Amino acid sequence: MNRYNYKIGVIAVLLLCPFLGRAQMELTLDKAIALAADSSLEAFRMKNLFLSGYWEYRTYQAGRLPSLTLDLTPAQYYRDITRRYDSESDLDVYRKQQSFYAGGSLEMKQNFDLFGGTFFLDSDLGYIRNFGDNTYSQFTSVPVRLGYRQSLLGYNPFKWSRKIEPLKYEKVKKEFIYNMEGVSEQVTNHFFVLAMAQAEYDLAKENVASTDTLYITGKRRHEIAAISQADLLTLRLDAVNARNTLQNAQIALQRAMFSLASFLGFEKNTEIRLRLPGKPMQVKVSVDEALVLARENNPSFLSLRQQVLEAEQVLDKTKKEAMFNASVSASIGFNQVSDKFNQVYRDLLQQDVVSVSVSIPLVDWGVRKGKKNMAQNNLNVVKISSEQGSLSLEEDVIMTVSDFNTQQSMIVSAEEALDLAQMAYAQTRQRFMIGKADINSLTLSHNRQQEAQRNYISALQNYWLSYYKIRKLTLHDFETGVSLSSEFDFKNGL
Template identity: 60%
Template sequence: MKKIPIILLFFILSNLALSQIIKLDLKRSISIASDSSLQAFRAKNLYMASYWEYRAFKAGRLPSMSLKTTPIQYQRDFTKRYDSDRNVDVYREQQSLYTYGNLSISQNLDFTGGTFFVDSELGYMRNLGDNTFSQFSTVPIRIGYSQALFGFNSFKWDKKIEPLKYEKAKKQYLYSREEVSESVITYFFSLAMAQMEYNMAIENVASSDTLYNMGQERHKIASISQSDLLTLKLDVVNARNTLKNSEMGLKRSMFSFVSFLNMNKETQIQLELPDRPVELTIPMDAALLYARENNPDYLGFMQEELNMEKEVDRTKKSAVFDASFSVSVGFNQIAENFGDSYKNPLQQDLISVSFTIPLIDWGVRKGRANMARNNLNVTKISIQQKALSLEQDIIMTVNDFNIQQNLISSAEEALKLSTMAYNATKERFIIGKADLNSMTLSLNRQNTAQRNYISTCRDYWLSYYKLRKLTLFDFFEQKKLTELFDVTENVRP
């Protein structure tokens, strides 16, 4: 016996690995999709963008240190100077070297909207050429404060909005993960239906072949007519065509499911339908309460209203006049050498108040303020409509879920009865006590019952996971999904 070449053996093993068959249940499928699907990847990155935006907001509330510097500036040109001897302006060559640095620490104050700062400066200038001259300029320390008077305080509004915005982003991430679960359920039961159709098609081919062979024997003894025999043969042809179509449908459903899970495209999956769920009745009041506490849309409503109130405040205060106030106290000194520039510094004081008063703007600012107030009223009405629509969606979903449990029981019973009826009719047909129409009708009822059972299971789990999405609450485990929030183990706010 010849040995199989190593490369050929590796190729065979690779193909076997690529075409591996995996058994998956619904829970495992949801877990894989939540970690690996592109939809889950998108949701995670949207959250991370919000996370870093919130981190930037938190960092903006802390003291910041900055360095402004001009390391070196060399200038050589002709500049205009006044010649007092001749009483004329003349151009003279000038060369200079300049360097400057400012180190400052600043802190934004949310309550007042102003900025407090402490800084220090050092400057050096040297004139080159015929008259060489050097000089240092220092500000050892300076303390100051500036803010807008009677104006818009963006820090105060950001302190209200940004934490709310980040909390919404966290819940929106969980909401998106539940949307992934809904998508998994749709693909899962679509594949389950395709596999069931394919299995039924195989059984129908085998059954129709058996019945046709029996019909041929019975036709020889004139037990059935030629028309019934032709009908049996037609059933064989139709069953084989149905098998081919169901095989193509199974491949399409398999490819869609595997692609959504972001698995190898050659992977073959064999599904295990979920067991009948335990009895669970969800109270309407509890579902509405959890939704108001956890649903990101409610936080979105609050954020939307705060944004409009912020705009009203901004336009209202800018409609009158703008005023700003700035004060600083420090020391400064100049000297021809570095050491002397820090000796006996003189006090440096600065107080500044400025106003910008609109005299004639033809009502532009007032119009903007009125428009902002009207937009706030429209927003409040829109929020009420959205909240009402959301509550109606929750109520309908709870009703659907509670009804689906009874439908599953009915679908199970219908499937059991249709299978028993089909087997009994098939046995009676074999012994000649049932006609072909009864046999066909019994088979169709069994197929319909199988389809209805899978559809009912799909609708049940879709209703349940839609409720999880709307309330961010696990009713089986009696836990808030927000308690399990952990988008990444290594990155936390």
Template identity: 60%
Template sequence: MVIKLFKCLKMKNNTNPPSNSTFTHTFSINTEAQRHGESTNSVPLSLCVKTNLDDTILIAIWYKSLLCLFLFCLGGTLFAQSVKLSLTESIDLAVDSSLQAFRAKNMYMVSYWAYRSFHAKRLPSLTLRTIPLEYRRDFTKRYDSNENMDVYRQQQSLYSHGNLSISQNFDLTGGTFFIDSELGYMQNFSNSDNYSQFSSVPIRIGYSQSLFGFNGFQWDKKIEPLKYTKAKKQFLYSREEISETTILNFFTLAMAQMEYDMAKDNVSSSDTLYRIGQERQKIASISQADLLTLKLDAVNARNTFKHAEISLKRAMFSFVSFLNMDKETQVALELPDRPENIEISPGEALEHARQYNPDYLAYKQEMLEADREVDKTKKSSNFDASFSVSVGFNQVAADFQGAYRKPLQQDVVSLGLTIPLVDWGVRKGRANMARNNLNVTKISIQQKESNLEQDVVMTVNDFNIQQDLISSAEEALELATLAYNVTKERFIIGKADLNSLTLSLNRQNSAQRNYISALQNYWLNYYKLRKLTLFDFLRQEVLSISLNQYQ
């Protein structure tokens, strides 16, 4: 919009103005469409104020304040969707608001609640099992002692039962200790007589376990804490992966913006050179072929600009989508400064990787799970014995109070055996499969550890090389820019030919691309090294984050 401020002076006399002379001020806003004569439904805003000459300064200040207010409002409307982001700001935004960050948080929460469930299983549990009401009306088989035979008789009954128990699992033995109490009520309806009974178990203490079977509690005690520790480190690992993706999208957009700016400058420069060529061709300073080449360069520059504009829009959309920002947001990137020189040795990086990388915990988890499967199949292939014992009291009476009066002792001891006689080698086959899988897991883990260590060493070497490449790329960009400017000036005054100018321009464009690529490779390698080691080599500290906010 174009803002115009008009001031009109109206005086009743053309000579010296009296004290009651007045000013009339008109403030109007014209849109671009109105300025070009196009129709619009908007209404210009006009403010007219009459005042004495003594208040002229005050009115001027008031109008100036109003003008600033309108400029502020219009600027907020026009540029609300424009954001300037540095590389660090982009990474912080991505690890907090991107869809990948949301997924990483939820994956961590899955492991967190699994660990909480594991701890809950090791605590005493209180359980109520009840049948509030059961009514039966049917024919049932009964023995008739007079007739010495079984007969069917109609029966109606009402039944209710409840059991309250506290149980505790033992990791060492794999058994379960329990304390419970029971109460039951039964009432029978018949044509001759109705009767009811209460049965109670005031208290009962018992213990049960498998003598030679698989102890899952003991294996869970080894594996579940390891899985949760791995999940916490995996969350940090996922954040560094998001940082890597952010860097890739950041420099893709930076390259697209640079290509767009170069194409735009090339359009202006090629048009200027073509006009200069036309003037020089008039004095026979250049040939017709060179002039046509300049015109072709101008046409190609406009085509390249259009392609660069399309690529910029695509890169912009991908970047803001990854950051989970509004799709209409326009981002202006601020390239990072030349990074500090950091000396990282492969041995130091390997030490941090072995200590903090979640993959090493994953390998340990795989080994424990394979060992657990071997133990499970081995014990299931042999005979199994289960043992249970309970001691308590019970009583039966016609009323509720009597069911708890003078209870009798109740003792239950049970020993069960499960002996596989003939299964045609099924259990043995499962045990052999588990042992073979364990061997495969060992070999696979050795290969994975070797590949991971190689990846760490190669990343360190690439990172150290990239520090030198950035210095070379920066120097090459300065030299290429200086050479192009000099060649362009010499071409304008006729001391350089067209081939030299084109070659100089291509070298400048190539140097700009190489510089951005060098920056991209440097930061990609640095954050990859952070991901592999979970260590910040700039601050010399282990990566960490407070996870209480997600729990």
């Protein structure tokens, strides 16, 4: 082995050393996306954000159901001196007081969304014993009492919760799907960065072998004066540059591989080989259809609707609080009092309670009016911002759809260009070997082949990035025609 070939062998071993002892894995784009959705840290974070919103919505739903509460005071004892009015002497006097109390109540409540009131059904039992000169015990009971509390002209929070909370949950759910499609975008980008790095590395290795062969052939042809000294030096320079390029390509490959492995949660020394996706199926996406789906599903549109509703809620609350307030509370039931427990539920007396209260602001120096105007102005600002945000989102959808439809034709062109460049380079190389092509033609043909390879991978990358961005913006799979939100509900039994 001559010194030149020995150096080539050493360089090859050094380049391969970082890959020795690594766990090897072959990945397709679909598999990479599935792994990212299942085990990446970004996906884990998104799942926990969704669960937080999910349980918030479950709490709201539970709040609409009847609630049952048991309140107990097992023992309450106090001994103190208190002020009392003495009717005989017509004076306030201080007297000692010592007593024991125990009691409890069981209450069921149900909110009434339509009017904002609350129905309640309860039962009470209490016991008191006084000590001292007049020692006595008493029991009191309310076996059953049914009532209703209602603010007549006030703010109804239940009505607004019924509008906003389901929308918030829908937004949280679709934000999760949106973010998971964003994860697909990220892993697609990492995938094709590594694919490009692998292609560059493979091209660099091929280029080293090719330039070495051409240099050896050039030396033989130079010996018979078939090429000039300048052409031979150019071939030698190409061989040296090819080895330098190979080393740089190997470093870039390591970085890209580590980046993808880290994103997917693999061991840092995992060696990943990618299998590029084939030619994608032709999918024609209509701009109008994409806009309709985006307005319906995109969480950003839902967020804008939520902001408008919340601003309207604040305005409604402020307007109601600026008026006079009136409330009513009514209950009907039974009660009794006795010094014996076995009589406290006998001969029950009817208990009727009706209460109406009114609060009228007379002078507040314009505070309530100012708050109402602030809320109205804030609503106007939110509506304008919502319209601007909608226009911006619609523009993003339109541009993405246009780019996606264009990328499909560009892949066909890039694939055709790659086939032509490879055939042209193979023929030019063969002609150079037999002395029918010069070094400039060979170099130009080789550069065109490498550029065509890069353009093809870039076209694939742009296509799939546009594809997943459209899915993200519309939450719709245009290949199958299935809504991603409906698919999510079906998979999770929602």
